[in-house]
Amino acid sequence: MSEVTVKQLASTVGIPVERLLSQLKEAGISASDADSTLTEKEKLQLLVYLRRSHGKDQTEGELGAQITVKRKSVSELRISPATSPRSTAGSRPALAGRSGKTVSVEVRHKRPLNRDETAPPPVPSARRPTSEGGSGEREHTGSGSAIDDMRRRAALEALRAEQEARRLAEQEEQERRAREAEEARRQSVEARRRTEEEEERHRAEEKARLEAEQAAQALQQEEGSKAETSELSSTHPPSGPPDQSAARRADTSKPKKVVKKAAERVEVEVDKEKEKGRVPKKAVRKEAAPIRLRALDVGPGDYEDLDGALNERAPRRRKKPTKPQLQDKHAFQKPTAPVVREVEIPETITVAELASRMSVKASEVIKELFKQGMMVTINQVLDRDTAVLVVEEMGHKAVLAEERDAEVALQEELEEQEGQFEAYPRPPVVTIMGHVDHGKTSLLDYIRRTRVASAEAGGITQHIGAYHVETPRGTVTFLDTPGHAAFSAMRARGAKVTDIVVLVVAADDGVMPQTAEAIQHARAAGVPLIVAINKIDKHEANPDRVMQELTQHEVLAEEWGGDTMMVKVSAKTGAGIDDLLEAILLQAEVLELKAPIEGPARGTIIESSLDKGRGPVATVLVQAGTLKRGDIIVSGTEYGRVRAMFDESGRTVEAAGPSIPVQVLGLSGTPNASDDVVVVSDERRAREVAELRAARSRQSRLDEQRGVSLDQLFTQLKEGEQKSVNIILKADVQGSLEALKESLLKLSTDEVKVAIVAAGIGGITESDANLAVTSNAILLGFNVRADAAARRVIEERGLDLRYYSVIYELIDDVKKAIAGLLRPVVTEEIIGLAEVREVFRSSKFGTVAGCMVVEGVIKRNNPIRVLRNNVVIYEGTLESLRRFKDDVSEVKQGFECGIGVRNYTDVRPGDQIEVFERTERARVL
Numbered sequence: 001m002s003e004v005t006v007k008q009l010a011s012t013v014g015i016p017v018e019r020l021l022s023q024l025k026e027a028g029i030s031a032s033d034a035d036s037t038l039t040e041k042e043k044l045q046l047l048v049y050l051r052r053s054h055g056k057d058q059t060e061g062e063l064g065a066q067i068t069v070k071r072k073s074v075s076e077l078r079i080s081p082a083t084s085p086r087s088t089a090g091s092r093p094a095l096a097g098r099s100g101k102t103v104s105v106e107v108r109h110k111r112p113l114n115r116d117e118t119a120p121p122p123v124p125s126a127r128r129p130t131s132e133g134g135s136g137e138r139e140h141t142g143s144g145s146a147i148d149d150m151r152r153r154a155a156l157e158a159l160r161a162e163q164e165a166r167r168l169a170e171q172e173e174q175e176r177r178a179r180e181a182e183e184a185r186r187q188s189v190e191a192r193r194r195t196e197e198e199e200e201r202h203r204a205e206e207k208a209r210l211e212a213e214q215a216a217q218a219l220q221q222e223e224g225s226k227a228e229t230s231e232l233s234s235t236h237p238p239s240g241p242p243d244q245s246a247a248r249r250a251d252t253s254k255p256k257k258v259v260k261k262a263a264e265r266v267e268v269e270v271d272k273e274k275e276k277g278r279v280p281k282k283a284v285r286k287e288a289a290p291i292r293l294r295a296l297d298v299g300p301g302d303y304e305d306l307d308g309a310l311n312e313r314a315p316r317r318r319k320k321p322t323k324p325q326l327q328d329k330h331a332f333q334k335p336t337a338p339v340v341r342e343v344e345i346p347e348t349i350t351v352a353e354l355a356s357r358m359s360v361k362a363s364e365v366i367k368e369l370f371k372q373g374m375m376v377t378i379n380q381v382l383d384r385d386t387a388v389l390v391v392e393e394m395g396h397k398a399v400l401a402e403e404r405d406a407e408v409a410l411q412e413e414l415e416e417q418e419g420q421f422e423a424y425p426r427p428p429v430v431t432i433m434g435h436v437d438h439g440k441t442s443l444l445d446y447i448r449r450t451r452v453a454s455a456e457a458g459g460i461t462q463h464i465g466a467y468h469v470e471t472p473r474g475t476v477t478f479l480d481t482p483g484h485a486a487f488s489a490m491r492a493r494g495a496k497v498t499d500i501v502v503l504v505v506a507a508d509d510g511v512m513p514q515t516a517e518a519i520q521h522a523r524a525a526g527v528p529l530i531v532a533i534n535k536i537d538k539h540e541a542n543p544d545r546v547m548q549e550l551t552q553h554e555v556l557a558e559e560w561g562g563d564t565m566m567v568k569v570s571a572k573t574g575a576g577i578d579d580l581l582e583a584i585l586l587q588a589e590v591l592e593l594k595a596p597i598e599g600p601a602r603g604t605i606i607e608s609s610l611d612k613g614r615g616p617v618a619t620v621l622v623q624a625g626t627l628k629r630g631d632i633i634v635s636g637t638e639y640g641r642v643r644a645m646f647d648e649s650g651r652t653v654e655a656a657g658p659s660i661p662v663q664v665l666g667l668s669g670t671p672n673a674s675d676d677v678v679v680v681s682d683e684r685r686a687r688e689v690a691e692l693r694a695a696r697s698r699q700s701r702l703d704e705q706r707g708v709s710l711d712q713l714f715t716q717l718k719e720g721e722q723k724s725v726n727i728i729l730k731a732d733v734q735g736s737l738e739a740l741k742e743s744l745l746k747l748s749t750d751e752v753k754v755a756i757v758a759a760g761i762g763g764i765t766e767s768d769a770n771l772a773v774t775s776n777a778i779l780l781g782f783n784v785r786a787d788a789a790a791r792r793v794i795e796e797r798g799l800d801l802r803y804y805s806v807i808y809e810l811i812d813d814v815k816k817a818i819a820g821l822l823r824p825v826v827t828e829e830i831i832g833l834a835e836v837r838e839v840f841r842s843s844k845f846g847t848v849a850g851c852m853v854v855e856g857v858i859k860r861n862n863p864i865r866v867l868r869n870n871v872v873i874y875e876g877t878l879e880s881l882r883r884f885k886d887d888v889s890e891v892k893q894g895f896e897c898g899i900g901v902r903n904y905t906d907v908r909p910g911d912q913i914e915v916f917e918r919t920e921r922a923r924v925l
Ligand SMILES: Nc1nc2c(ncn2[C@@H]2O[C@H](COP(=O)(O)OP(=O)(O)OP(=O)(O)O)[C@@H](O)[C@H]2O)c(=O)[nH]1
Pocket: 434, 435, 436, 437, 438, 439, 440, 441, 442, 443, 482, 534, 535, 536, 537, 538, 569, 570, 571, 572, 573
């Protein structure tokens, strides 16, 4: 059974005998004809050959070992690189290692056969194996032998393997094509990008070329004008191409020299462009010749002979850059219309600054002002009107700078700094107040003498307006000017310097009028009090009585359940001074006084003076930040760089932190006490702010700071702004004062409160006026007058001061103000004041007062009042007014006169006689 003839085998595998014979021959098997028999071995040899010819390299043994019975199922499998394709039947080793992809896999369920069971080698079938292997495998070959069938299947399997390999190869081919398509697409994108870049480059070249062309045209204009004057006629008719109309236009030829020169210049231009990197080298070379021609506006044919030379020389010249000849020539036309500038004019401006803002020389401004009849220097400061005049005369437009620009900018700068630096506890600043002779100065002196560190350091204690002392528990700064006048004056000007008020009350004297005033001032300012009961060394000292009296002013000692610390001291012996300092520091702790140490300084002027040798000297109390030597400061209307700083011992200091007073040199003038001090970034800024402030009119300053008047009060009440009427009441006697206070307080309604900020007996003083400013109060005088200093403040601040002599009138006015019924009021104007120097008595004229008119004018027929110590003692009319022996109707200021007061004989030297006028004034709302 194992041997078959060639013919049989050919019919079994379904191929022609000749083909099988040739295959056998190729396989090295000697089979001469169709009837030759083939051994089992030869059949295997043929199979091996056939497999090998299909790519399988197997030995006969291997082939035999591989004979299996299989049932196959086809599925798809994702091959990962780790999975060798060898594991799938029929895969080629060449596919191993390929990256993951999906392949169709035939899974064959194998049953190994014994070697004995194996049939002769399979013969490849001519029929194409079907994909549905099941049916194909069951197909009969017609040999009738199961073994043969198996062999055939093995052959079929070989073919299928070949088919699978082909399929995989095709798949591989498809992938390759996809890769190639991807690559092609990438290349096309790249090519497009390159094209775009190329276009961009071309555009840049074109731009450079155009620029060069423009430069050339400008040059040509210039040269053209020269050429015209040279009167050379054209000898070269245009021979350029018909589209070169520009070239034909330039029919009139230019001298060759000029052309050469011009061409050179254009090249220089192009070279310059090239240096700037705007024109690529290649573009330059390409463009050089056309540019030359265009530059000269002539046809290329005009200068055939010349052109070559130029072209030849051009590169050489480019290598050796010539001095750009265009540099010293104007390439543009001077504008024919004058340039009109908008010039910003601040409040004041220097000649130099004004000139610079108009872009003219300072000498031109000086000349213009000279024409206007003003001789000025370059640094002279011009006011706004003059500056505007000059600007307009010179043909520009003046724009008024925002008036408060510099101030607003400064404010903004300061606000920006706010909160930027961390705040740390700072020493308290103390003001000492009290009644006359209760020991304020003694107390301050004692503390300074014993505490200011000048003695050890050999310094001399300076009075700079403030000083600070070191104690084991901390530093305390004292303001050197005692009394509430200075305190309230500072506050009236808006300075908030004092943190704590030490109220000195002499233990032997008790609470006195100024003690009460001091309490009122401290209270109005919202500054806490510490009471120093002084002179306890004295026998007659009675501290308890002081404490008792203070309760009447709502100042209650801590030991009595109140909140005011009271310390018994002696400025003479020094007893209790340490306790006082301790109390101050304790109070400071309660107040949690804090200020940043870093950052630009802010402070207040405590006092200032003009020193002969050192110029303006100002004591600055630093309130925040650190003031350093060299800082630029603005204070009020003055500014300057801090040239030097000194402490209260006269020693130089380099820096001063919060709550530390220092004497500063370097300001442009002497600022006012209570002016604020700020450090600014540059001197120009400082000057601007200072000048702006200086230029502000006095009136506007008054407007900002004025106190309240009854009329305003009415308006404010109407507008619902003001909810309380603050009054400072001064009266001649305690009885009237009490009566008035009571009546006024009763006027309070639910909506409007009457608050008596201060009330006292005696004339109206400067500190009363200052208190009126700070507390926005009306000053009401009942049978009392304001003294000269108070009148000055009242006038400066535009305070409302009213005098009354009838209680109900005063009450009525305030009532009307509250009710909004203040109708046209009768105001009294004091028109003259005379001082009584001597008193004569004559039988003929009665009592005659020899007077000097110190203010205004005394009129014979006007009503008068007699004042003694600023308190009204009589009101009436004049009996007589004489100058020497003559009766006169009026006497002016500076003249002497004799005054007889009707029905009043108690006139004394020192009294004052005031003459007033009653006028009715309609209220303007
Ligand atoms: N025995 C005694 N006398 C004192 C004490 N303190 C001040 N004096 C005296 O009281 C008088 C007035 O003291 P000043 O320090 O001038 O009082 P003041 O409050 O500053 O006075 P004015 O500056 O006028 O407001 C002086 O003669 C001091 O010597 C003290 O503690 N004991």
